Amino acid sequence: MGVMEHDFWHQRWSEGRIGFHQAEVNTFLKDYWSQLELGGQGGVFVPLCGKSRDMLWLKELGHDVLGVELSREACESFFAEMGAVGSVERREAFGAHYSEGITLLCGDFFALSEYELNAVVAVYDRAALVALPEEMRKRYAVLLNRILPKGVKLLLVTLEFDALTGPPFSVSETEVRTLFSQRFDIQRLGSGCDGDKTEVVWLLRDK
Ligand SMILES: C[S@@+](CC[C@H](N)C(=O)[O-])C[C@H]1O[C@@H](n2cnc3c(N)ncnc32)[C@H](O)[C@@H]1O
Numbered sequence: 001m002g003v004m005e006h007d008f009w010h011q012r013w014s015e016g017r018i019g020f021h022q023a024e025v026n027t028f029l030k031d032y033w034s035q036l037e038l039g040g041q042g043g044v045f046v047p048l049c050g051k052s053r054d055m056l057w058l059k060e061l062g063h064d065v066l067g068v069e070l071s072r073e074a075c076e077s078f079f080a081e082m083g084a085v086g087s088v089e090r091r092e093a094f095g096a097h098y099s100e101g102i103t104l105l106c107g108d109f110f111a112l113s114e115y116e117l118n119a120v121v122a123v124y125d126r127a128a129l130v131a132l133p134e135e136m137r138k139r140y141a142v143l144l145n146r147i148l149p150k151g152v153k154l155l156l157v158t159l160e161f162d163a164l165t166g167p168p169f170s171v172s173e174t175e176v177r178t179l180f181s182q183r184f185d186i187q188r189l190g191s192g193c194d195g196d197k198t199e200v201v202w203l204l205r206d207k
Pocket of ligand 1: 009010020021022047048049050051052068069070071074107108109110126127128131167
C-alpha cells in the first residue's frame with residue numbers, strides 16, 4: 001500500500017476524524033457471532049481494527065484476539081481506554097503487543113503473512129473491507145484467501161448505498177462473491193438500515 005493511503009489514515013486519527021468508531025459493541029457481532037459455532041475458543045483476527053470495543057467483547061467470550069492497525073495512535077488509545085487491564089509490550093517488527101488475550105499488530109495489513117495468522121480460527125471484518133477502494137479490496141481479499149489457515153470462518157459486515165466516493169465504500173453482493181467464493185461458501189445472514197446505508201452481514205465458511 002502506498003504512503004498516500006497511509007497518510008490519509010494517520011491524518012484522520014491525528015485529527016480525531018474517526019466517525020467509524022462505535023461507542024458500543026456492534027449489534028451484528030452480538031447477534032450473529034454464535035453462528036460461527038466456535039464456543040469462544042481459538043484466535044480471532046480483526047483486520048484494520050482501529051480501537052474497536054468489539055475486540056474486548058470477543059476477548060470476554062474467551063477468544064484470543066489479534067488485531068492489525070496501521071495507526072499507532074489508534075493502538076495506544078485502545079490500550080489506554082482499556083484502563084488497568086494490563087501492560088503494553090513492544091515488539092520489533094509490528095509494534096504494540098498486549099499479552100492478556102489481545103494482541104495488536106501496529107503496522108500494514110498488506111505486510112502480513114501466514115506466520116502471524118497461524119492460530120486464527122475466525123475473522124471479524126467490520127469497516128475493514130468497506131474502508132478500502134476497489135483495487136485495494138481485491139488485494140485485501142487475495143491476501144486473506146492466501147494466508148488464512150484452513151477451516152477458518154469469517155463474519156463480514158458490508159455496506160450498500162448509492163455513492164461512488166468513500167470511505168466507506170459500497171460493496172455489493174456480487175463483489176463479495178467475486179472476492180471470496182473461490183475459497184468460501186458465502187451465506188447472507190441478515191441486514192439492517194443505518195441512515196441511507198444498508199448494512200449486510202455475511203458468514204463465510206471454508207469450502
Ligand atoms: C474505517 S476504520 C475501521 C476501524 C474498526 N474496524 C472499527 O470498526 O472501528 C479503518 C481502519 O483501518 C486502518 N487501516 C487502513 N489501512 C490499513 C492498513 N493497510 N493496515 C492496517 N490498518 C489500516 C485505519 O487506520 C482505520 O483505523
